[in-house]
Amino acid sequence: MIKRPNLRRPTVELGSGRPSRIRRDPPPPEPKKKALQAYPTEREVWTVVIGVVVFALAITVAIVGTSNNIFS
Helix, strand or coil: CCCCCCCCCCCCCCCCCCCCHHHHCCCCCCCCCCCCCCCCCHHHHHHHHHHHHHHHHHHHHHHHHHHHHHHC
16 A cells, blocks of 8 residues: 655644633623614605505506496
């Protein structure tokens, strides 16, 4: 059998005797931030109301327009 070469590097001894900072002193947990709440402006509220009314009118016109052609 073929002998495999030892490609592994030798381990390095670190000069400092202190342990890793992450193990020694983990960072404190960050405080939780309050979730931002967005309040709609009056203009946005009216835009939504007008959009819903226009959509309802369009659906009503489409239903009435097709029902007259179907049942006549």
